[in-house]
Amino acid sequence: MRLEYTERQKKFRTEVREWMQANVPKQALKSFDTKEGFEQHRAWEGKLNEGRWSAVTWPKELGGRSSDLIDWLIFEEEYWRAGAPLRVNQNGVFLLAPTLMEYGSDEQKARFLPRMAAGQDIWAQGWSEPSAGSDMAAIRTKAILDGDHYVINGQKTWSTRAVFADWCFGLFRTDAESQRHHGLTFILHPLSLPGITIRPIKQLNGLPGFAEIFYDNVRVPVSNRLGAEGQGWNVAMATAGFERGLMLRSPARFQKTAQNLIALYQKHQVRADRDPSIHEAVLKSWMDAEAYALSTYQTASRLLRGGQIGPEASTNKIFWSELDLLMHETAMRILGAGGELMPDCAAASESGPWLDGFLFAQAGPIYAGSNEIQRNIIAERMLGLPRA
């Protein structure tokens, strides 16, 4: 056990810090769930890529730095420390890319990854359907082979970023007779294809952060298939593993929020201390953010020594989503009256970001596999309890 950074790691941190200081936009970007904000964030992805920072863990030849997971954690710490923008291409860079690297052909990697790194293609997810939410194996949208194309008919929903994104990845039923997780195939397609209709869905904040996607005889070339036909479930599970495992939410994000919460509390401490449970929640926020960071460093160290991510990864999703709720609820309690003001109100300069985060925190225990599903996974695969 050696809990200090090597000279190389310290130099790497300095390099990230200096680049962020010089390049992070001084003025906050608009929400990436607006057309204007989306393009601002796309430009930021391009800027990151110019510095070769958009996907540090990717191999060098694909635009990354071949960084290991400790370097990734250092990068993320500096990224959040600098207050850099949210990653509009998170679906692509952190979720699809690891799957592409594992299952994609060389041709597919060369075709998709560099454009993804540069923000030229922003990716949306196509998992859920009206009847397939937590029960993802209930997917019904069909992609039937016709010559060298799949013909897609059906509907996806809750597709994050789909309103403005360029491409979508998801699971489709290529065997019309198949049941459950058999006969599913992982397919990538542009969102601009003929036959696709996108209907934006407004989220709690009034912005269209996700969408329904309707497919009417949409033709997608077979070369857009990731992995073998009928193997989509396994391919998708690899993606889901990364998502709740390690890279969806880096600890630095929550450490930054905890730090901001402490500052907010200190500013309002005289009033806030009239409710001692706020003091308690502030301390717990710092401790849990720290615990999440330590756990991630430990997992990263273990993986670097050849370990594997197991079902314990499901504990991550529960831990950070509940922490995020705790921190934002506490902030709203400290802000009290006036906390309700819309974030873009002139009078909401202090409370606005907290309200934004508070709303988003409501989604944490729901997306990427609801926390109930995660608890089932923990109970069945980690503790070995019988299935229902």
Added chain:
Amino acid sequence: MDFTFTEDQLALRDAIHKFLMVEAAPEMLREIWETEIGRSAELRAKLADQGLTALSVPEAYGGMGLGDVDWVLIQQELGYYAIPDSLTATAYLAVFISKALPENSSLKSHWLPKIADGSARVAVGHPINPYVADAANADLLLLWRDDELHWLKPTDAKLTLHASIDASRRLYQVQWTPTDKSRLFAAEQGKALWEGVINRAGVAIAAQLLGLAQRMLDLGTDYAAQRKQFGKPIGSFQAVKHHLADVAVKIEFARPVVQRAAHALAQNDPRAAIYVSHARLAAGEAARLAARKSIQVHGAMGYTWEADLQMFMKRAWALDSTWGDAIFHKGRIADAVLAQSAALGPAETFTH
């Protein structure tokens, strides 16, 4: 940066785990409860055979010369099996205190070899704990008063036994009079030494609480897998599953906190005290939740004397408030985190 244990550390942990599985069954704990002194010479001899009494005694005094990071894994096992022994006070805390003494001190030359071979027991007392555990069963008492550290024979003090809800604990009120002869360290040094002791006791207890939490989770999981109602194991019902999953989450995120605290002590990290208090709070929360959820899953059986769960619950409840209770440890966290100069946020997790 490498947050893993060495192969040797893990192998020792695994060996102790297997050894205690055989040698420290719950029936043995119950037998020891019934004894007057609450401790077993036979068990102590077995722990010594495994090298645990010698773990951090310097090699020059017959020990293995290992440190805080080695101890933390062993402490988790001691908790998992709720080992009734004064091993921590003797082989960890007293040995740590002895390291501050000159080489010719008899605490070193006389007592360290006896500690290493398992033949001596030491009880350590500080006003933070109103009672001294195992005082009557000790060969030597190390006691703080007014920041001074004294050493005396139990026969030089008046001991009054008080019963604990954890029937394996023997708590004594110790009445004694400090003398020049009994003084081992004057106040200034005694106070500095106390910092090292409260933090090491803290990590040891946090690690034991982790082990206890894991044991209670395992007991609850086993029970839920076997007990049938409505024609199915109750562990197939989501409400029961989620109780136990919540415990698994708490343990998963307390473990690295405890292990980081042990590492910080080994490195003399200036932030060690904060990390130890964090470890105590995180592990205490995991153990309390494990007790609550495991008794719930056990149903009425969990409320009985007969079910083994009680031994682990009671140990956890008792330990959680020793060597600084939650009020003490939360206070230390508040002082550190709310200080104006506190280094917080991303990139501050490790002292670089």
